[in-house]
Structure formats: structure tokens, C-alpha cells
Amino acid sequence: MTYGDSRIYKKVEVIGTSSQSVEGAIQTAVDRAKKSLDKLSWFEVQEVRGHIDDTGKVTEYQVVLKIAFELS
Amino acid sequence: MTYGDSRIYKKVEVIGTSSQSVEGAIQTAVDRAKKSLDKLSWFEVQEVRGHIDDTGKVTEYQVVLKIAFELS
Amino acid sequence: MTYGDSRIYKKVEVIGTSSQSVEGAIQTAVDRAKKSLDKLSWFEVQEVRGHIDDTGKVTEYQVVLKIAFELS
Amino acid sequence: MTYGDSRIYKKVEVIGTSSQSVEGAIQTAVDRAKKSLDKLSWFEVQEVRGHIDDTGKVTEYQVVLKIAFELS
Amino acid sequence: MTYGDSRIYKKVEVIGTSSQSVEGAIQTAVDRAKKSLDKLSWFEVQEVRGHIDDTGKVTEYQVVLKIAFELS
Amino acid sequence: MTYGDSRIYKKVEVIGTSSQSVEGAIQTAVDRAKKSLDKLSWFEVQEVRGHIDDTGKVTEYQVVLKIAFELS
Amino acid sequence: MTYGDSRIYKKVEVIGTSSQSVEGAIQTAVDRAKKSLDKLSWFEVQEVRGHIDDTGKVTEYQVVLKIAFELS
Amino acid sequence: MTYGDSRIYKKVEVIGTSSQSVEGAIQTAVDRAKKSLDKLSWFEVQEVRGHIDDTGKVTEYQVVLKIAFELS
Amino acid sequence: MTYGDSRIYKKVEVIGTSSQSVEGAIQTAVDRAKKSLDKLSWFEVQEVRGHIDDTGKVTEYQVVLKIAFELS
Amino acid sequence: MTYGDSRIYKKVEVIGTSSQSVEGAIQTAVDRAKKSLDKLSWFEVQEVRGHIDDTGKVTEYQVVLKIAFELS
């Protein structure tokens, strides 16, 4: 990559979930994005939320993130 | 739907318009999204704007919203 | 274009770069969007950033912008 | 009410839902707050969201609002 | 209107009220602005608030909006 | 207090008023909170507003603040 | 004043200064607004800033505020 | 749960702490909320902060979050 | 100008356009404001937007800015 | 000072405290900054917070502010 060379990136907004951790939810979202998009480059966390079940346990982390990838 | 199961959602940002109401503009946007996307799940209003004609009448509500749908 | 006619727009978020200026980075992003999308209508600047090289020169402007286009 | 008299208000954050309209969801939330709180005074809308069913119809408006009431 | 022609707009911030609906409060504000300003062009909603009476009924919607008009 | 010991705090949002000063309005709100809550710990100012009477005098400062207290 | 009666307010943004206090700067701004506007109703503080002189003394408080007044 | 059925939720703002992790601080807060509230449904992270001890070690994560629960 | 002397400023919000650059759009807005207002003092950019024509060219920069002027 | 002369300023973020008032906390922070920095020019308040003691008295105002100074 060379700076100054008119690269273009696009960002998409996705929500990944994980029963384990914030990091797990991020990787889940990136994995899915990787299936349909090439040249993923970085992510930015927008929101961290989660589900609480009837017993008061956090059973799901939901991370809203933007994923940026280079357009060719 | 089961919480904790690594579901992934994507959000797209659209603007719907209606000459009648905020709710009408939302439904218009959702209708159009439904044509090309499956498993629409929820929306989030970002901005409410509108057009005013020469006689001072609000002739169009413009609602910017994010629509989330599940990726399979 | 007639107001009140249920037009629908979609916004995508892209990042354009230019070694010259903020305006250059905007046009670069719009040029690329034009390749794959029709009926581009307006843009909104979200962030202006840039790269600084080892000699302290700004060698790249990076503009994050939203580009709106009409859906038919 | 006299201004300058050390009145105190408290705000609570609630989410009302309605299958009909934004206004309906607001009134639903206020109705419920009224059951347990006295001297409700005003509300402030924080977010407007909603559910979309499988056929692409908006079946529920969800309005997050703050409701202020006077403490005696 | 031709784009690129150095048009200038000004925005004023007003609050309209209505006992009926958000849309009613917007139209009320626009009606009043129309009395003293020409060439009203669009509005942008800033806040939606309202009054609750002693019986727990929403008796007034208050919409803070910006109204833009062209300067000649 | 020992850091690392799973303390829990709750925040409530209140509005205090005073005819004298911002500090007076803060203390008024804290005084009232103290009546029904124990272990008040800190406050955070959210908004400063006020009433203006017919002669153009500021007759009331209204401070919206969050008050945090420890849950036992 | 009766709620539900289509009152309209306008907000203007002004900056008041005072060498003494935040409250002084607010009153200064309101005093000036009162000269050209009737029916001032409330203010909302937007920003608090100030000038520091060469000896490190705060010699001026600058308060950016919105002042709302009723339109007849 | 059926969408469109006038469910009402309330959100409270709490701060959980943990010497271990962000997730730990979230669960601590939810555990405490569960003691006094039924039907906890979801949480939203507002802020992540923490304490640093004299040796430069992060000894406490402090997570400010909103917890939503259904009102019956 | 002397700090500490109770100067008052007012801000107005205008939108300037230019087919050339962000700076051009700012100057256009300031030029127009100068026609009806004295003692313009500074501006603050709020938003940068623009129009894209059918060929994908940015034909208009639209800059929303606040212009401050001293009240005498 | 002459406008247009490539002056450069830097901003630092500090927190001042005072047992008396918001203004006192600001001056405390500016006093300390003055010890190590020259040419202090202005400040901008970011947050106003404070400590509440066991008896419910506000014993400390904490003001987070940015202080700007000219670089030579």
C-alpha cells in the first residue's frame, strides 16, 4: 500500500453476536463479512449491547461494528 | 430465534418519503428494502426532515432510517 | 423530480483519498461510486483525516463520506 | 407553579410500543408510567425504532422516551 | 433551481406545538414561519417533546425544528 | 473503598432549580435525592437551562444532572 | 399559557460575556436579547468558555446559549 | 413475546466493576440488578472506564450500562 | 476589543454554495451575511455536503456554517 | 495578534477542583497550567461533575476543561 494513491474504501455496518465475549462477537461479524467481501481492512466498534436471560445471565454479546474494505 | 447462536445482521441506510406522515415514509422505505433484501428485522430512525412548497405546506416527509436484516 | 412522490434513496459510506485536497478526495470517492451505482444524488462529509509522512508532509487526505443515490 | 421555588423533577427512561404510530407508542409509555408515578409533567423522545415482520410490514413502533415528573 | 449557482440559505430554529400529532406540530411551526419569511424550502426535526396533563394524557406535542429558506 | 471489589453504582437523572445560581440548583437536587437514597457518591451535569421572566430577568436556573449512589 | 394551543417559539443563539461568573454572562446575554425581542421565555446553555490573560487569570466567561421567545 | 402488543420497558443506568474484564463488569452489574428487578431483557454499554493503581496496573474495569426490563 | 467588557455576539446559521471548493462556499455565505449584518466576526463549519450530477461530477459544495457577529 | 499569520495553538485537557464553585474549579485548573505553560489563551468547559459527601453536601466541583495556549 502506498499513501497518496487514490485508494477507495467502503464501510458496511454489521452486528455480530457471541455467547462468550465482545471479541468473539467482533470475530463472528468479520468472519461473515469475509465470506462475501474481499480485502477487509479494519473495523470500528459502534455499540456493545447484549441479551440477558430469565436467570439474569448475559447469554449474548451483540457488537455493532463498521467493517471497512478496499474497493478495487 | 435463539440467543447465543452467532446470528449476524447487516444494517443499510435508506431514506423513505411520504406526502402524508412520518410513519408513511418509514413504511415506504421498508417496502423498497423488502424488494431486494430478505429477513428484514428492525429499523432505527436517524433523521426526520421534509420539503415545504411555495405556499408553506409540508408536502413531503423524508425519514432517514437504518434497516437491519439477518444474514444467512 | 416531484416532491411527495415516494422516492427512495440509499446511502453508502465510502472513503476517498487524494494527495492534493479535501475536494480531490471527495471526487475520487464519487468517481468510484459512479462505476457501480446509478443516479448518485448528493454526498455528506463525515470525517476528514490524513496521512503524514516521515518528513512531516501531509501526503494524503482521507475523506469519509456518505453518498446517496436514488433507488428505482 | 411558580418559577424560582426549588421544584425538583426526576426523569425515567421508558420504551413504549404501538402497532399504529409514534404517537401511540408515546401514549402507551405515558399510560404505564402514570400507574406508578404521580405528577407526570413532560416527555422527551430519545429514539424511534420498530419491528418489521416477515412480509415487510412495520408491525410495531418502539419509542424510547424520558418522562419527567415532579418530586414532592 | 440550478446547482452550482451560489444560492444561499438561512436556517431558523422554531418550536411548533399541536395537541394532535408530530406532523401537526411541524405544520404549525411552518405556517408561522411562512408569515414572516419567503421561499421556505425544507425543515429538519431536532427534538420531539411534549406535555402530559394531570390525568396522564399527552395533551401537546412540541417539535423543535430548523426551517431553511432561500435568501435572495 | 477498595478498587477491584465489585462495587455497583446506580445513576438517577434529576433536575434541580434555584433562583440564585447553577451551584444552588445542583445542591437543591442533591438535597432531595439524599432524602430517599443512601450513599450518594457523585453527580454529573447534563444540561443547564433557566427561566426568564417578563422583565427579562433570569429567575430560575434549572440544572439537569445525574446523581450516582452505591448499591449495597 | 394553556397547553395544546398552538403556541410557537423561536430560538436565537447568542453569546454573553462577563468578567465575574457564568451566571453573569447568561444575564448579560438575556439583557441584550430583551432589548430587541419580546416574550423571552427560557434559555439553554450550549457552551461555557473563557479568556485567560497574560498573568493566568480568567478575565472573561463566555457563555453560548439559546434563548427562546414566543412568537405572537 | 408478540410484537405489536403494547409491551413497556424501563431502562436503568448502573455501573458494574470487575478486576478482570469488561465482560465481568457487565455481569456484575446485571447480577445486582437481577436482585431487585424482574424480567431483565437487554443491556447497552454506555462507557468503559477503569482504575489504575500506583504500579500502573489496571485493577478495575468500570462499565456504565443501561439495563432494560419489561414492566408488567 | 477588550476582554471582560460585556460584549454580546449572535450566531446565525447559513448555507453557502460554490461549484469550486469548500472555501468558496464559505466565502459565498459570508458575502451574503455581510449584506445585511455588520461586525461579522467569525464562522464555524457545521456540515459539508454537495450535489453530484448525472455524470458523477461534484457540481456544488454546500457548507452549513454558523456566522457570529457582534451586537452593539 | 494579527489574523492570517499562521499562529499555532495547542490544547491540553485538565480537571480542576474547588470546594466552592464551578468558577473556582476553572481558575484552579488555569493556575496550575500557568505554572508549566506560557501564553495561555482560552479555555473550554467539557464537563461539570462533583463529589457528594456522606451528609449529602456537594463538597467538590470537578470541571473538565481544555486550555489552549499559543506555541511559539
Added chain:
Amino acid sequence: MTYGDSRIYKKVEVIGTSSQSVEGAIQTAVDRAKKSLDKLSWFEVQEVRGHIDDTGKVTEYQVVLKIAFELS
């Protein structure tokens, strides 16, 4: 530490990275700050971002945080 004693804090903004976790990136940033600063007191997370490599794996968490320390 005694409240009400004119303590002063300064905040610096740093970005820590870690290939493992958000917590790891925070500790990395705090470790580095500890080398040149005394009396570190707390941190506040501003942004969580990260790098994605060619295979779609999150290989680096980047946490932007503010670190506060007491000035003596």
C-alpha cells in the same frame, strides 16, 4: 486523597494495541504511559477499532483511551 483539596488532573489521549483483547490493548497503553508519567489514576475508553488481515482474522485490537494522572 481528600475531596475539596484543589487537586488537579491532566488527561492524555493514547492508543494501545494488542493482538489478544480489548483489555490487553488498554493495559499496553497504560504500561507505556506509566514509563513517562507518575500518579496515573484512571482511564476512559474513547474508541475500539482493529485490524483485519488478509485471511479475515482480527489480528490487532486498537483502543483509543484517555489516561488521567494527578499533577503535583
Added chain:
Amino acid sequence: MTYGDSRIYKKVEVIGTSSQSVEGAIQTAVDRAKKSLDKLSWFEVQEVRGHIDDTGKVTEYQVVLKIAFELS
């Protein structure tokens, strides 16, 4: 540079000015930062403001930006 290697960056906030353009003000700020800091890496624009002289001409662009540099 290798991702995943515990690099640390610091951001400082500076304000550059230029009588010519936004880009000029950015470069002025970066030039000054380069004098006292090594390994400048990127900048982020926070605000664009400017001075207007008595004839209504924009005589100075003021750009508030954050400059990030690597700590060794």
C-alpha cells in the same frame, strides 16, 4: 510496521491557521508539531472555523485537529 506488535500512539490537539485554505491550516499545524515530535503518523480534523475581517472577507482559516504520533 507489523500489526499485532503492541505499538503505542499518542494524540495531541492543535490548531493551525492559514489565510489561504483548510489544507494550508492543516499543513501549518503539522509543520509545527514536526518541530517537537517524531514519527508523526496521521491527523483527524475536529473543527473548521475562521476569522472574518471588517470588509466581510475570510482572512483566516482555523482548523482544530488531532495529530497522532508513535511512541517509541
